[in-house]
Amino acid sequence: MTGRRVTTTLVTGPSCHDRExxxxxxxxxxxxxxxxxxxxxxxxxxVLVPSPSLLIERIAPGCLCCTGNLVLRVTLNRLLRRRPARLFIGLANAEHLGQLRSWLCSAPYDQLLELAPN
Structure with missing residues (x-):
């Protein structure tokens, strides 16, 4: 993927419904x-339903920067090949939010993603 970076927002909240x-x-x-x-x-x-203009992927709960890193990486790479204009990542736990942001700001994602404020 080349060109503009995908605006990416990390979303946290007390429940899946609130995040959606x-x-x-x-x-x-x-x-x-x-x-x-x-x-x-x-x-x-x-709340969110897949459509031609909305791709939705769900991954098992777990720390996305630790135990869920591989699953997140595979899912993220698959979605980025579709070249979305925007990307939202809904997190069940904000405990490692800083580590996840740091990981997303590292190569190769630093060239692909533009992280927005949470």
């Missing part, structure tokens, strides 16, 4: 492709 609602509020409905990586399963009715 926060992401839904930030989505633009302009037809641009957005991608979402959600940690964990929905608790109840999911």
């Amino acid at each position: 609602q926060a992401i839904a509020a930030r989505l633009h409905h302009d037809g641009a492709l957005s991608a979402v990586i959600l940690e964990g399963l929905p608790d109840g009715q999911p």
